[in-house]
Amino acid sequence: MATACAGGGGGNKAASTKANKDASGPPKAGGRLIMATEAEVDGFDPTKNRFDITGLTYAETVYDPLAAYGKDGKVHPYLAESIDHSPDYTTWTIKVRSGVRFHDGDPLNADAVKATLDAHLRSPLTSPALASIASVDKADDMTVAVKMKEPWTAFPSYLTGQVGYVVSPKTLNDPNGSRHPIGTGPFTFKEWIPGNHFIAAKNPNYWQKGLPYLNEIEYRPIVEVQSRASSLSAGTIDILHTTDPDTIVAFRKDKNVKLVDDATSKGEHEESFFMLDTAKPPLDDVRVRKALAYATDRRTVVNTVYAGILPDATGPFDKNSPYANDSGYPSFDLDKAKALVAEYENEKGPITFELGTTNSAKNLQAVQLVQSQWKDAGITTTLKQVDQSQFILNALVGNYSAYLWRQFGEPDPDGDVVWWSSATAKPIGSLSLNFARNKDPEVDTALATGRHSGDPAERKAAYQSIAKRFAEDVPYVWIGTTVWAVAAKPRVQGITTWKLPDGSEGIDSLLSGRFLLSHVWTS
Amino acid sequence: MNARYLGRKVLLLVPVLFAVSALSFLLLNLLPGDPAIAILGPSATEQSVAALRHDLDLDQPLPVRYVRWMGHTVTGDLGRSYVSNQPTVEAVRQRLPVTLELLLLSQLLALALAIPLALLAASKPNGLLDRASTSTAFAFLAIPNFMLGVLLIYLFAVRVHLFPATGYTPFHDHPIENLRAMALPAVTLGVAELAVYLRLLRSDLIATLQQDYITMAQAKGMSRNHILLRHALRPSAFSLVTAAGLNLGRLIGGAFVVEYLFALPGIGSLTVESIFKRDYIVVQGTVLLVAVGYVLANFAVDVLYGVLDPRVRHARATA
Numbered sequence: 012m013a014t015a016c017a018g019g020g021g022g023n024k025a026a027s028t029k030a031n032k033d034a035s036g037p038p039k040a041g042g043r044l045i046m047a048t049e050a051e052v053d054g055f056d057p058t059k060n061r062f063d064i065t066g067l068t069y070a071e072t073v074y075d076p077l078a079a080y081g082k083d084g085k086v087h088p089y090l091a092e093s094i095d096h097s098p099d100y101t102t103w104t105i106k107v108r109s110g111v112r113f114h115d116g117d118p119l120n121a122d123a124v125k126a127t128l129d130a131h132l133r134s135p136l137t138s139p140a141l142a143s144i145a146s147v148d149k150a151d152d153m154t155v156a157v158k159m160k161e162p163w164t165a166f167p168s169y170l171t172g173q174v175g176y177v178v179s180p181k182t183l184n185d186p187n188g189s190r191h192p193i194g195t196g197p198f199t200f201k202e203w204i205p206g207n208h209f210i211a212a213k214n215p216n217y218w219q220k221g222l223p224y225l226n227e228i229e230y231r232p233i234v235e236v237q238s239r240a241s242s243l244s245a246g247t248i249d250i251l252h253t254t255d256p257d258t259i260v261a262f263r264k265d266k267n268v269k270l271v272d273d274a275t276s277k278g279e280h281e282e283s284f285f286m287l288d289t290a291k292p293p294l295d296d297v298r299v300r301k302a303l304a305y306a307t308d309r310r311t312v313v314n315t316v317y318a319g320i321l322p323d324a325t326g327p328f329d330k331n332s333p334y335a336n337d338s339g340y341p342s343f344d345l346d347k348a349k350a351l352v353a354e355y356e357n358e359k360g361p362i363t364f365e366l367g368t369t370n371s372a373k374n375l376q377a378v379q380l381v382q383s384q385w386k387d388a389g390i391t392t393t394l395k396q397v398d399q400s401q402f403i404l405n406a407l408v409g410n411y412s413a414y415l416w417r418q419f420g421e422p423d424p425d426g427d428v429v430w431w432s433s434a435t436a437k438p439i440g441s442l443s444l445n446f447a448r449n450k451d452p453e454v455d456t457a458l459a460t461g462r463h464s465g466d467p468a469e470r471k472a473a474y475q476s477i478a479k480r481f482a483e484d485v486p487y488v489w490i491g492t493t494v495w496a497v498a499a500k501p502r503v504q505g506i507t508t509w510k511l512p513d514g515s516e517g518i519d520s521l522l523s524g525r526f527l528l529s530h531v532w533t534s
Numbered sequence: 535m536n537a538r539y540l541g542r543k544v545l546l547l548v549p550v551l552f553a554v555s556a557l558s559f560l561l562l563n564l565l566p567g568d569p570a571i572a573i574l575g576p577s578a579t580e581q582s583v584a585a586l587r588h589d590l591d592l593d594q595p596l597p598v599r600y601v602r603w604m605g606h607t608v609t610g611d612l613g614r615s616y617v618s619n620q621p622t623v624e625a626v627r628q629r630l631p632v633t634l635e636l637l638l639l640s641q642l643l644a645l646a647l648a649i650p651l652a653l654l655a656a657s658k659p660n661g662l663l664d665r666a667s668t669s670t671a672f673a674f675l676a677i678p679n680f681m682l683g684v685l686l687i688y689l690f691a692v693r694v695h696l697f698p699a700t701g702y703t704p705f706h707d708h709p710i711e712n713l714r715a716m717a718l719p720a721v722t723l724g725v726a727e728l729a730v731y732l733r734l735l736r737s738d739l740i741a742t743l744q745q746d747y748i749t750m751a752q753a754k755g756m757s758r759n760h761i762l763l764r765h766a767l768r769p770s771a772f773s774l775v776t777a778a779g780l781n782l783g784r785l786i787g788g789a790f791v792v793e794y795l796f797a798l799p800g801i802g803s804l805t806v807e808s809i810f811k812r813d814y815i816v817v818q819g820t821v822l823l824v825a826v827g828y829v830l831a832n833f834a835v836d837v838l839y840g841v842l843d844p845r846v847r848h849a850r851a852t853a
Contacts, residue, residue, distance in 0.1 A: 047700075047797075051807060053573075053617040060618075061575050135574055135582030189619060204628055205618060206807060207702060207799035231701060233797040234807075237684060238700050242797075245691035245699035398565075400572035400812045407571065407578060418576075429577070442580050 031269055033504045038532040043227040044503065046528070047239045047251040051206055051232040054189030056182065058130035058137060062173045064252065064495075064524040065232065071527055072211045072228060073114075074176035074194035077105060077124070078167050079527075080422065082516040084277060084333060086167040089512060090119070090177055090195060092153075094170065100162035100465055105170075106154040108512075111218040113179045114199045121149045126180040128157065137174060139429055139444065143462070162463040164470070165425035172422065197223035197529035206232060217529075219512060224505075224532035243268065243498055250499035250531075252524045256318035262498045271506050272496035274322055276520030277331050280495075281420035282324045285366075285381065285413050285488040286406070290439050290448040293362045294412055298351045299390075300485035302362075303413075304341040305348035306388035307381060313491045316377045321491030326478035327419045327427065329492040334424060336475040340482035340489060348388035356389070364412035366392040369399050377490070378415050406446040409439035416446075417493060420523050424474045428458050431477065449486035495524035505531045543836060547829065554825040555607070559600050562817055568592075569616055572812035590616055603818065612819035617811050622819035625804055630823075632702055633800035636789055639716055640724035641778065648731035648774075653762050655732070656739035664736070671729035679788050683722040683795040690718060700797035719796045723788050727781060734777055738770040771842060779835030783828050 052069055054060040062070060075090035088094050090111070095104045111119040128147045131137045145158040157166070169175065177195060182188035192200050195218065198211035209230045213223055231248065233239040236255040240262070242248045253259065262268045273280065285303070287294045294300060313321045322329055325340035341347070352362060366382055368374040375396060382392050392413070397405060405411045421427050429435050433450040437443035453476065460473035481487060497506055509517040509530035517527070570586040571578055587593050591602070606613060612622035655664040691699035697718050703711040742748065743766055751761050790802035797803075801820050808816040 053811070054619065061573070135579070135586060136577060139577045139579060187619060204799065205620060205625065206629065206803050231797060233700050235795055235797070238687065238795055238797055241684075241687045241692050242699040242701070245687070246695055247691065247698040247700055398567055399810060400567040400569075403576055403578075404568055404571040407576070442578060442583065444577065444579075446576075 031271070033506075033508060034502075034534040036534075038224050038505060038530075039534065040221075040224045040226075040532070042225055042533040043229070044225055044250055044528075044531070044533065045229045045231060045248045047231050047233040047242055047248045049232070049236075049239070049252060049254075050234060052209075055192035055200075055203075056189035057173045057176045057178060058127070058134045058183065059189050061136060065230075067172065067525055068252070068528070069209060069230065070173070070176050071196065071525075071529070072198045072209075072230075073192050073196040073200050074178060075196050076171055076175035077107070077177060078170040078175055079511060080171055080278070080518040080522070081511055082519045084518075086171060087511045087513060087515065089171075089175075091170070094167050096164075096166075100164050100166075100463070101159045103157045103159070103163075103166050104150065104154060105157065107177070108218060109153055111195050112216060113181075113195055114193050114214060115179065115181065117179060117181070117193075119177065119195050120152050121155045123180055124155045124177055125149050126183055127176070127178050128155070128174075130178075130183050131174055140169070140426065141174065162465075163425075164462065164465045165423040168421075168423035168425065198225075198228060201227075219529070223529040225528070228528055240498075243500070246500070249533075250497065250503050252495065252497050254493055254495055254524070256320045256494070258498070259320055259494060259496045260318045262496070267501065269499045269501050269503060269506075270496055271498075271521050271526075272494050273521040273523065274320065274492075274494045275331060276522055277333070278518070278520070278522045279332050279420050279422055279424070280322075280329050281417050281493040281523060282327060282329065282487075283321065283377075283415070283417050283490040283493060284324065285490070286416040286447055287413050287486055287488065288409055288411055288439070288446075288448060289484075289486050290409060291364075291412055293355070293359065293364060296355060296359070297484060298355045299362055300488075301341060302348045302351035302355070302388060302390065303385060303488050304485050305344045305351065306385050306390065307488055307490070308343040308384055309490055310343070311384075312377055312380055315380055316373065317491060320494055322494070324489040324492045326481055326489065327487075328424070328474065328478055334471055334474040334478070336478055338475075338478040338482040340478075341485075345388060348390075352389045361391065362389070363391045363393070365395055366413050367395045367397050367402070367405070367411055368415040369402050370396050374415055381490075407442045407444075409437075409441075409443060409448060413488075414446075415490075416487075420493070422522070424477075425458075425461055428462065432458055447486035449484065451480055451484060453480050493523075495521060497521055497524065497526060502533050503531060504534055539840070540837065543833060547833060550829055551826060554829065555604065555822055556600070558821040558825060559603065559818055560596075562814055562821065563596055563599075565812075567812050569812040569814055573617055607822070612822075613815040615808070615813050615816045617808075617813045622816050625816060626801065626819060626823060629799055629801050629804045631704070632798050633786075633789055633793070633802060635705065635712075635716060636719055636723060636792065636798065636800060637782070637785055639720035640722075640727065640785065643720055643724040644727035644731055645778070648728050648735060649767075652732050652735035652739060653767070655736045656743060656766075657758060657762060659740050667732060667736075671732050674725045675729040677725070679722050679726060680791050680795055682725060683718070683792060686718045686722055687796075702798050715798075719792045719798060722795075723785065723792050726788070727785065730777060730781065731774055734773045735770060738773050739766055742766045742770040768842060772839070775835055775838055775842065779832045782831045786824055786828070 048065040050065050052066045077091040078086045079089040081087045091105050092108045093106045107119055107124055125147050131141055143160050143163050145160045148156045150156045179193035182193045197214055197217050199214050201210040201212045203209045211228050213226050233242060236258060239251050240258040243251050262270045287300055289295055313319060326338035328334040366378055368378045382394055385392060406414055419427055429444045431454055433455050436445035436448045436450045457473040457477045461470050464470050506526050507519050507521055509527055511517050570583045574582055591599060614621050651667050655667050687699050690696045698715050702715050705712040751765055793800040793802040805820040
């Protein structure tokens with residue numbers, strides 16, 4: 012068991028002894044890479060298909076996002092030339108670069124941006140997150156004005172992801188468009204055979220001169236984590252992404268593999284946690300929820316199940332987040348847990364509820380371990396494994412008590428509004444995006460401040476107050492922070508060193524597995 | 535071959551195939567989970583779920599959906615994926631060659647090794663080779679294929695870069711790369727079959743070799759090889775052929791695991807992916823395909839009995 016890196020971010024020590032650094036000298040053009048992804052996508056239409064990390068990676072191959080994060084942690088225009096707001100943040104003006112063409116030769120203009128955003132507003136998939144948008148209007152040939160129902164300061168952060176990719180209206184209007192996308196991106200779509208490969212070739216007319224470096228890129232979904240890792244060791248593939256702690260630990264030690272992980276990256280990360288249905292007895296009692304927090308020995312769970320590499324989590328913002336703070340979340344303390352359990356049981360009787368996870372061996376290990384920890388505090392749980400789609404449905408309708416969950420990695424905390432707001436907390440039986448059904452006026456106020464305020468300090472204080480409320484009220488029992496890693500052959504360069512179109516440096520770390528393959532080259 | 539015998543067999547296929555299609559449709563619809571939720575994910579709302587269920591025809595009663603699906607299926611239209619909008623027939627056409635090649639190679643490999651080994655073992659029962667092959671066969675039977683696959687990847691892809699660890703190259707693109715990519719999966723899948731075939735054929739051969747006509751042949755002074763190949767092998771192949779047919783079901787099950795492990799884009803991985811995404815239309819198509827393939831393979835085995843032993847065809851035709 013590798014527990015040496017228990018503090019999280021243990022990659023740095025290993026990094027100095029092996030060639031994780033990029034080769035010196037200017038990037039070279041040419042070459043072809045094969046990248047293994049953790050899953051297959053449903054399609055390439057951001058308004059119709061759900062984009063997980065593989066979806067975002069594929070999308071950034073054929074599309075460009077309107078905006079991207081810089082090394083300064085701020086959102087910069089990317090495909091957009093400028094993104095401006097009215098003084099009260101109720102109108103955002105997006106002007107796209109002139110002279111950019113889609114792969115089929117059509118020009119990029121305001122109509123394409125409007126068509127993409129309008130399609131999102133009609134989409135059952137992406138519209139809930141964009142509920143604050145009132146309308147998207149064309150201001151001139153290259154500019155759209157997005158009118159909001161309320162001030163929305165974090166809107167540009169949405170343009171760095173699924174909502175920000177500008178898709179050719181031809182792709183949007185074609186019922187089969189999601190299977191052969193047209194974008195403005197660094198590579199043009201060549202072939203997609205689902206489950207086998209997606210191949211994209213260099214876009215010779217790309218608007219960023221000199222990019223991309225690679226002539227061609229091939230993606231192969233390899234779902235089995237060990238097979239994916241072995242494929243890199245065997246030289247079958249050149250680069251992969253993973254969240255499997257055992258793979259990351261093995262590759263940190265492997266001198267023949269370049270490894271970049273986001274354990275110490277600045278920004279938001281997904282947390283692993285037990286989500287509690289606060290509307291259902293006995294979890295509607297804060298003493299029980301607090302007892303669970305005291306009874307959970309996070310360190311042991313991370314060391315035993317996650318190879319010791321997950322950084323600790325005491326709230327939705329990990330220590331590398333700009334919103335990090337001391338949330339006051341309970342540390343492991345079995346006596347305090349027992350005291351709370353005794354207090355509750357004297358009043359209302361024994362504590363029993365169901366503990367659930369998906370059909371994954373790793374998740375089952377984690378849940379069984381936590382079950383035994385809670386048992387030590389006198390809390391009895393029955394374990395149930397549920398199929399992934401049923402799992403989500405159960406959480407939505409409140410047909411659960413405590414579920415092992417992974418979420419809250421939105422690039423700006425404003426993206427988490429739908430999961431935390433009272434407005435999306437519905438009674439048991441109705442679909443509720445606030446899965447924990449946690450109605451907290453203080454959280455609502457803070458979320459509104461975070462959405463409306465243009466003052467970074469005020470926003471920071473607001474989100475930190477949410478972390479504190481979660482620590483007191485315990486709708487979530489935290490376990491750890493997800494670590495994403497990209498592993499590659501040593502000849503692969505430029506994974507996290509790249510420049511934005513405005514010349515400033517792009518975000519210098521991997522964030523939730525994301526990086527731009529347009530800037531990757533081989534030595 | 536008697537035409538009436540064949541005709542009756544073909545007629546019997548029709549209700550079997552019909553029952554298979556109805557059962558697979560029913561089973562899939564008994565699965566928990568809602569395709570609409572699976573597609574929309576955590577951002578689902580009541581309205582969007584209802585709208586999508588309507589688009590997908592999921593708000594229709596089960597019998598109505600079955601009749602519609604069957605109507606399309608008999609015309610060769612297996613519908614479109616709920617999730618990727620890809621026609622199921624196209625997905626199957628892309629994936630079927632991979633699985634067929636995997637099944638074929640693993641069967642060929644198993645038979646190519648099992649038959650000569652069984653002949654050698656049976657010619658000297660309890661000899662050194664017989665005992666060695668028996669114990670090796672049991673060892674292979676005891677190793678689950680997912681474990682053997684991991685082991686083979688480690689040894690022959692990671693340690694020695696002989697074969698690719700994962701992936702697939704179509705045969706018509708690059709025959710050698712194709713065979714290199716299929717080698718480890720075919721061995722993984724074929725080894726357990728090899729053990730079964732070897733054991734079956736060996737014991738049947740030993741039984742056959744004790745028959746009077748073999749003694750007669752020996753008395754006539756025929757060579758041992760001649761007797762084994764010309765007189766003993768064919769009548770001893772009954773159990774082997776039966777097992778090869780029945781085994782197809784197990785092999786397809788094994789192919790699901792092997793395709794997942796080696797990231798092969800076959801019918802197995804298509805089915806598994808589609809099950810996880812609650813993509814019923816695709817799952818229905820692949821399950822039907824697998825079931826039909828299984829039924830047809832066993833039909834072929836039935837017919838093959840008659841070829842192997844004329845007594846079967848006469849007995850059954852006159853019965």
